[in-house]
Amino acid sequence: MVGQALFATDALEKPAEWISNLGGSSTTRTIIVLLSSAFILSAFLNNTPVVVMLIPIIVSIARRRNFAASRALLPLSFVGILGGMTTLIGSSTNLLVAGVAERYGYTIGFFDFTPIALVLAGIGFAYVLFIMPRLLPKASGEEEGRATTGRQFLAQIELEHDHPLIGEETMTGLFPSLSGITVRSVQRGGETVLPPFEDIALQEGDILVVAATRAALTKAFSAGKASLPQLARRDRDPERGTDQLTRVAESFIIAEAVVAPGSRYTGRTIEASRIRTNYGTPVLGLQRRTGISRGLVRQIRLEAGDTLLIGGLPEEIDRLRFSRELLLLERSASEVPLSQYANRSITIFAAVVLVAASGLLPIVVASLVGAYAMIASGCLSIRQAARSFDRQIFMMVGASLAAAVALEHTGGAAFLANSVVSLMEGAPVVAILSVLFIFVAMLTNILSNNATAVLFTPIAISIAQRLEVSLEPFVVCIILAANCSFATPVGYQTNLLVLGPGRYRFSDYLRTGIPLILILWITFTLVAPVWYEL
Secondary structure: OHHHHHHHOOOOHHHHHHHHHOOOOOHHHHHHHHHHHHHHHHOOOOHHHHHHHHHHHHHHHHHHHOOOOHHHHHHHHHHHHHHHOOOOOOOHHHHHHHHHHHHOOOOOOOOOOHHHHHHHHHHHHHHHHHOHHHHOOOOOHHHHHHHHOOOEEEEEEEOOOOOOOOOOEOEOOEOOOOOOOEEEEEEEOOEEEOOOOOOOEOOOOOEEEEEEEHHHHHHHHHHOOOOOOOOEEEEEEOOOOEEEEEEOOOOOEEEEEEEOOOOOOOOOEHHHHOHHHHHOOOEEEEEOOOOOOOOOHHHOEOOOOOEEEEEEOHHHHHHHHHOOOEEEOOOOOEEOOOHHHHHHHHHHHHHHHHHHHHOOOOHHHHHHHHHHHHHHOOOOOHHHHHHOOOHHHHHHHHHHHHHHHHHHHOOHHHHHHHHHHHHOOOOOHHHHHHHHHHHHHHHOOOOOHHHHHHHHHHHHHHHHHHHOOOOHHHHHHHHHHHOOOOOOOOOOHHHHHOHHHHOOOHHHHHHHHHHHHHHHHHHHHHHHHHHOOO
């Protein structure tokens, strides 16, 4: 929930853009800076929102600089996983193993396994930077740039009282605050000002007719640069006997809908169609294959096949699903980030990490307080908080925990531990640790990494008890091995996230992931006996 709040408020967008600019004009240096940032962030934040945040930045840089985004997207997933294995809260896998180990009387601290994890993660990071690019398929950056170019929507921005664009002056014919947005005309007092815009200062009452991709418009809505309709409800004031407008503390969602053939809206202007009155969803933009005028968007007559960018509350968007006049495009709905709460969400997140890392409060307490603070401060709605939980994963983890308990209570874990020890009778502890690491690392790419961790933690502890050695190296072995989800796209969710944008094949994961698993296995086999004095 804390991670979802950071994502919902776009809290990490500005830091990410600032980090990407550190690379300067060098593409290689920019990629290194982005991957290094992902590595560090993933140690303290769930790596999924980190990867989600950086994917569009990498794709955008690839398009501008004409290189293949596939050079950086799979490495981004890998460094996210590597960074997540270095601290207790870096991965849910780490927390699950710590929870199972605590039942056996062994408590893992926030940074207890960080030194040895940093050695493995550092070597893995070097592999990702210097060796992995040679194993990735070659692709045309120009080809990828065309594939990721978004469609342009025509929209209008009305400069009402206290609008942040009032007073903005052009620089070299452009408005600096409207990055990524093309101003087609400025409507002022019944007159139309066309580009090139020279020595123009925007005034209250101006209407800007603009063209931009959905992503650029969403960013402008989030930052308050574009005119996002006020979401309000009418509450009865018992003292005055009048209705009072009150802002609704809910998520504003934008989606796309197509004007259906034979729709009653065909031939009507957006203003006359009264779509907002009928559905509660204002029209924010219009996309049409043929050219359209530079006039006001609300006065454009709709045609069958036009794509409308619409906005509203979740229930209002759902209402459109039953419309025969406007066909809602499935999976087109997304929330507008509440970027005005970005600083607030970063402050709460930093406080959670500092309190948990310092030991002032247990991690469970600190994270729960942080989650409630995100909701209470408006950074996260109840709906968003509920959606941040993947119920399938929780069911799977719960089933795995039940299986682990069954293994323990029926003697299955002891049986497997005894079998491993018997098969390796006389072998040193280091050899048993090494075999356990590679076995778990292979299974985590087939099963869920969380399930693998929960199932094998009691087995590893039973082996340590049978050998009468410290539990710590065996528990850490499971943590590190279960995080080695590099060889398949289903091994970890960040691998799936980059599958589509990077146009990867299953073989690409095998080609790049298996060598990394082997490198980490060899490194652990060499470092563990030195670190734990085995």
